[in-house]
Amino acid sequence: MNACPDPEASVRRQPLLLSRYAEALFWLARYMERVENLARVLDVTDTFVRHGVDQSGWRSVIQINADEERFSALYGRANAETVARFYLAERENPNSILSSLFAARENARTLRPLIPIEMWNQINVFYNRVRQFSKEDCVPSRVSGLCVYLKEQCQTHAGIIDGTFYRDQGWAFYCIGKYVERGDQTSRLVDIKYHTLLPSPEDVGSALDVSQWHALLRAASGFQAYRRINPSHMTPASVAGFLLLNDSFPRSVTRCVRQIEIYLGQLSSGYGLRGAHAAQEQLDELRAALMDQSIQQILSRGLHEFLDWVQLQFIGLQDAIAQSFWRRPEQSQQQSQSGGP
Amino acid sequence: MNGLLDGYDKRHFFCELMDCTSHDPAVQLIASRLAAMDPAELQRRAKIAEVELFNQGITFTVYSDKDAIDRILPFDLIPRVLTAREWDGLERGVRQRVAALNAFIWDVYHDQHILNDGVVPRHLVLANSNYRPEMAGLDVPHGTYVHVCGVDIIRDETGQFLVLEDNARTPSGVSYVIENRNMMRRIFPDLMDGIAVKPVGTYGMMLQAALAEIAPADAADPQVVLLSPGIYNSAYFEHIFLAREMGVPLVEGSDLVVENHCVYMRTTAGLAPVHSIYRRLNDDFLDPDVFRPDSTLGVRGLIESWRRGRVAIANAVGTGVADDKAIYAYMPRIIRYYLGQDAILPNVETHICGEAEGLAYTLDHLEHLVVKPVGESGGYGLIIGPHATRDEIDAFRVQLRADPANYISQPMINLSVSPTLAGHGLMPRHVDLRPFAITGRKTWVLPGGLTRVALREGSLVVNSSQGGGSKDTWVLE
Structure with missing residues (x-):
């Protein structure tokens, strides 16, 4: 009997990871990260709209997720109640927290042979609780409480995976998924908010103006860090610069890109996965664009154009990863790319 | 004894607990601990178990358009207990059964001695929809076809174990055996305290080893x-x-x-x-x-x-020819043919309706018999004569006459009962047992097996699709 040929045997490192599992890990991380980001945005919007400082708030949540059409078809008018319900509990909205959690749980179900039991249990219980969110739960007086719960559960998930997940290549795929989503979300947040919030001449320097930039920073959980490094001023440019380029802020686009770089590096040199090279090349360009420009340069060349390009780079990156590690020619199934155009 | 088991009436059935207390002190201890339980406390623990099974996803999932609903297999927290002596006989019986099944399948796909010798009718094998001509002449490692076998065993009024069915294709349920034990350790540690129960946690390692052996x-x-x-x-x-x-x-x-x-x-x-x-x-x-x-x-x-x-495949292709309900009737003869032994675990008396004699007997005694379609599983399509109405029996008679080869009949066995939490007390409910055997080079039997319980009062159907649940199964050291 002849042994089956195994050309990859010499470069392959144990333990192996099924392509399908790599894909599910990447998406599980994206969906969980998406839930947390959306919960932050909803919570902050709720606070600031209620205090009357950010009237554009609810509409801009819809814009961030590029859901204008779907929203108006289902609900018509955007107000605190309809937007909250649309994003918390609407099954017909693929970008809702409920839908993201459903997708996260189905990916986790696929991964159950691999992931720690505690990780599945928490996602399972979490989803089943959110499944029960009713119309009455989504009223303005309860939104903030629900968002706190959602954030806590996402952080519990992060803690469980940090404390129990075996550090093999699966971990790298998970982390890449998480930082792709986070970087993408921050870039969307800045893109939409920056332009809605750009001061009109009569607002400059008013209390209203500053509060809105507070809201933006809080939505990205960056308010305290921003204040620590900018105690004396708050300008639109410095806020955008902080959220996009700051190297130490865990939700900045630059920080996310650096993390992705580290984990792609682990895949290629640590685990000998040649498939990572294409993604690394794709990422190089994005990293260079973020490293080599100041926020002033970006603003002068057009922030919106730049962020559009950043989002396309993330899509390209994800494509390169999928192509190298899990996509097959006959495969058509695609998980949901966040939001929009 | 007094307390929770005071009003317990097992009637004329064999009780897995109460009929074993006299010859095993551990069983007696378990019974007295149960009797001393507060029913409200049992209810509370049952509720915890239910929530845990649900949260841990020890479930099967029903998919709809946009959602996935998990359902649990009901779990009864009163264990089914087997003494060391009872288990010894069961284990030897299961090993014997697996050895005979493998020898039979090898023969059927090679020289067919058993058919040539007229021990098993040729048409029952060769015309069987689970007979795979592709398998003819193929040698499998160690002669093992049935790497994982689940044997369904019941117990009659006298306490005699009887094989009801062999599952030689892809028997399921073993995960519940182990998860039920895990659950019992968490929510009912005081019942097991100080009692030596054979562990079940090595199943995965044994299965992996057997699969590596056949590679x-x-x-x-x-x-x-x-x-x-x-x-x-x-x-x-x-x-x-x-x-x-x-x-x-x-x-x-x-x-x-x-x-x-x-x-x-x-x-x-x-x-x-x-x-x-x-x-x-x-x-x-x-x-x-x-x-x-x-x-x-x-x-x-x-x-x-x-x-x-x-590559190795477990279970082998074509094993369905051996766990067919019609072949089942021949198992005692198959065991004798290959192993030269009497069956350690007897069959339930079985009449093959595809044979004139069997059909005549079945038609004459329909109201006393259980009649089952040979190809079905999951408790579907069968009729329990003593529980059926006149009309149901008449309708079934027509069905049976139209396609007799599709049926076998057996006397109704009054399955043994086991105390089961129902409402605020312990009630007798009928149970069966499915031990699991793993075979690579040799056969290993997981101590105990899956005890399924018919939760509905009076029901003899333990299948999960028909209102059945499960219990932890304790094999005493």
């Missing part, structure tokens, strides 16, 4: 995988559980590819060889080149690769 001999470090139909399968939890316990990937058909008669799985590092497959997929779906051409769950070229000895 092609030149695979130094065999790659074992579990092949599942995927998340929509009702036994998906068990597939997850077994993959996890074995430490092997759970693959779906689309994860595997055959190139030059070698089986590979798609990994992030490219194609990696697979040497041994525990498949939880029926024969029909395994390979569209050989069986159902429309199967999207299988792997093209898998069977040819297997025939060439490049």
Whole structure:
């Protein structure tokens, strides 16, 4: 009997990871990260709209997720109640927290042979609780409480995976998924908010103006860090610069890109996965664009154009990863790319 | 004894607990601990168990358009207890059964001595829909076809164990055996305290070892995988559980590819060889080149690769010919034919309606018999004469006459009972037992097995699809 040929045997490192599992890990991380980001945005919007400082708030949540059409078809008018319900509990909205959690749980179900039991249990219980969110739960007086719960559960998930997940290549795929989503979300947040919030001449320097930039920073959980490094001023440019380029802020686009770089590096040199090279090349360009420009340069060349390009780079990156590690020619199934155009 | 078991009336049935207290002090201790329980406390623990099973996803999932609803197999927290002596007989009986099944399948796909000698009617085997001509002449490692066997065993009024059915294809339920034990340790530690119960946690290791034993001999470090139909399968939890316990990937058909008669799985590092497959997929779906051409769950070229000895498949293809309800009737004779022994575990007396004598007997005694279609499982399509109405029996008579070969009949066995939590007390409910045997080179039997319980009062049908639940099964040291 002849042994089956195994050309990859010499470069392959144990333990192996099924392509399908790599894909599910990447998406599980994206969906969980998406839930947390959306919960932050909803919570902050709720606070600031209620205090009357950010009237554009609810509409801009819809814009961030590029859901204008779907929203108006289902609900018509955007107000605190309809937007909250649309994003918390609407099954017909693929970008809702409920839908993201459903997708996260189905990916986790696929991964159950691999992931720690505690990780599945928490996602399972979490989803089943959110499944029960009713119309009455989504009223303005309860939104903030629900968002706190959602954030806590996402952080519990992060803690469980940090404390129990075996550090093999699966971990790298998970982390890449998480930082792709986070970087993408921050870039969307800045893109939409920056332009809605750009001061009109009569607002400059008013209390209203500053509060809105507070809201933006809080939505990205960056308010305290921003204040620590900018105690004396708050300008639109410095806020955008902080959220996009700051190297130490865990939700900045630059920080996310650096993390992705580290984990792609682990895949290629640590685990000998040649498939990572294409993604690394794709990422190089994005990293260079973020490293080599100041926020002033970006603003002068057009922030919106730049962020559009950043989002396309993330899509390209994800494509390169999928192509190298899990996509097959006959495969058509695609998980949901966040939001929009 | 007094307390919770005071009003317990097992009637004329054999009780797995109360009829064993006299000859085993541990059983007596368990009974007295149960009797001393506060029913409200039992209810509270039962509720915790239910929530935990749900939260942990020890469930089967019902998919609808946009949601996935998990359901649990009901769990009864009163264990079913087997004494060391009872288990000794069961274990020897199961081993014997597995040895005979493997010898029979080998023979059927090779020289067919048993058919030539007229011990088993030729047509029952060769015309059986589960007979796979593709298997003829194929040698499997160690002569093992049935690597995982589940034998359904019941107990009559006298306490005699009887085999009701052999499951030689892809028997399921073993995950519940182990999860039920885990659950008992968490919510009922005080019942087991100080009582030596045989552990069940090694099943995954034993299964992995058997699968490695049947891998092609030149695979130094065999790659074992579990092949599942995927998340929509009702036994998906068990597939997850077994993959996890074995430490092997759970693959779906689309994860595997055959190139030059070698089986590979798609990994992030490219194609990696697979040497041994525990498949939880029926024969029909395994390979569209050989069986159902429309199967999207299988792997093209898998069977040819297997025939060439490049990969092992457990259970082997074509084992369904041995666990058919009509072949079952011949099992005592099959055991004697190959092993020269009497069956340690007797069959339930069985009449084959495909034979004139059996049909005549069945038609004459329909109101006293259980009549089952041979091809069905899950408790579907059967009639329990003593529980049926006149009209149901008349309707069934027509059905039976139209297609007698599709049926066997057996006397109604009054299944043994076990105290089961119902409302605020312990009530007798009927149970069966499915021990699991793993065979690579040798056979190993998991101590105990799955005890299924008919939760509805008076019901004799333990299948989960018909209102059944399960219990932890304790084999005393």
